[in-house]
Amino acid sequence: MSESAVRPSTALTLPTARIGGMTVCVVLLLALAWNAAAQPHGTLRLAESVPIGASLGAVLLLTEFGFAGAFRRVVTHGDVSAFRAHTVMLGVASALMIPMLSxxxxxxxxxxGEATPIGVAFILGALLFGAGMQWGGGCASGTLFALGGxxxxxxxxxxxxxxxSGIGAWSMGWFWxxxxLPGVTVQALFGTWGGLAIQLAVLLAAxxxxxxxxxPRRLLIGGIALAVLNAATLVVIGKPWGETSAFALWGSKWAGALGFSPESWAYWLRPGFTGKLAAPVTLDVTSLMDASIVLGAVLAALASRRFDWRSRFSPxxxxxxxxxxxxxxxxxxxxxxxxxxxxxxxISVGNVSGWVWMAAALAGSWIxxxxxxx
Structure with a gap:
């Protein structure tokens, strides 16, 4: 659970206000899905990502399943209860997703489910992310669902x-x-079933x-639900759940609006990325899912009387x-x-890099x- 966990509140308890807010959320989600399917180059698969994103947001908020707080409690108090829930989530997701990829x-x-190379930039990035989780009050998913709360x-x-993310996209040509080391998966090392067995054995041992x-029961339920929804994401959009590539797209579009030339950055010259800058954000599946996560969290917060707008914070x-x-x-x-x-x-698709990221992010959280x- 992140620092920004949502707590039950008396705010927005009036039935008319709550129902009105929930109606707006549903209308916006339907509009996102319709637009994703109806606009030129839109697809039904894009539209299907919207309810998955909304479900992710609702699960994250209602179960307060987080990562920043889990990492912080490990490095400050040695409390691994949330990490134990992570092992359940990762085990269920691996059992579903590794066979699917085969x-x-x-x-x-x-x-x-491409493997990520593990090198200097990767480890530095995980360290920075781990530290940033403890400064920013939440991780990527925590930011979206707590904002929705x-x-x-x-x-x-x-x-x-x-x-x-925009600065990162601009600088990736040098960091690459x-x-x-080349990316590797447990499937490549031991075969689909051998790799899955080894990964599940490691998670069970942990x-x-x-x-x-x-x-906590809520974390157990949340972890299993997130695993199933991640598998659904893989089936619907062809790749596992991700969030921050959308932020790189938004930041690069902002840079373009300010007079820079992100289309010349190495990050956007890769195969499959060259047309993203010119395309509408509403055709980017990660952007759609991020927006849906926020709306799903708002909807869940209103339905459970947990929505509590808080804006008074110190500089x-x-x-x-x-x-x-x-x-x-x-x-x-x-x-x-x-x-x-x-x-x-x-980790859920067998990438060894996920384990390295976890270790480096724990170190970053400590720092x-x-x-x-x-």
Missing amino acids: LGHVFGHALH GNARLLGTLLGFVVG TLPA FVAMRGSAI RAWAMALLGGIAMGFGARLANGCNIGAYFSA GVRLRGN
């Missing part, structure tokens, strides 16, 4: 995410020249080793939110993902907590 195609479209400070974190820490709190967002945004580009794409989804102070 099929190659589902419902006529390809499934992708009414925590306005996360607007500063989100702004920092976009700025940092740094030493790195689960048993942490048996002294009870898993230092706002500054730390912005700084944390910048660190996470930049770090996410260097590591090719965040706590979702580079950790949860990476971030100590630099943050009180």
Whole structure:
């Protein structure tokens, strides 16, 4: 659970206000889905990503399943209860997604789970992201769902995410020249079923080793639900859940509006990326899912009477939110993902890089907590 966890509130308890807000959320979600399918170059698969995103937002908010707080409690108090829930989530997701990837195609479209190279830039990015989680008040998913719950400070974190991701996209041409080992998956090393068995054995061993820490029921439910929804994401859009590539797109579009030339950056000259800058944001599946996560969280917060708009924070709190967002945004580009794409989804599809990211992000969280102070 992140620092920005949403708590039950008396705010917006009037039935008319709550029902009105919920209606607006539903209308906006329907509009996103309709637009994704109806606009030129839109597809039904794009539209299907909207309810998945909304479901992710609702699960994250209602169960308060987070990553920043889980990492912080490990490095500050040795509390691994939330991490134990992570092992359940990763085990269920791996059992679903690794066999899916072995099929190659589902419902006529390809499934992708490419391995990420592990090198200097990757480790630096994970360290930065880990520190940024402790400064910004949440991780990538935590920022989106807590913003949906009414925590306005996360607007500063989100702004920092976009700025940092844009800077990261601009600089990736140089960072890609740094030493790195080729990406590898457990499937490539041991075969589909051998790799899955080894990964599940490691997760089970970790689960048993942490048996002294009870898993809160809400986290157990949340972890299983997130695993199933990540598998659904893989089936629908052909790749596992990710969040921060959208921030790089938004930041690069902002840079273009300010007179820069992001279309010349190495990040956007890669195959499959060249047309993204010119295309509408509403055709970007990650952007659609991010927006849907926020709306799904708002809808869940209103339905459960947890929506609580909070905007009075100290200048230092706002500054730390912005700084944390910048660190996470930049770090996410260097590591090719965040706590979702580079950790949860990476491990779930067998990428060894996900384990390395976890270790480096824990170290970064330790550094971030100590630099943050009180």
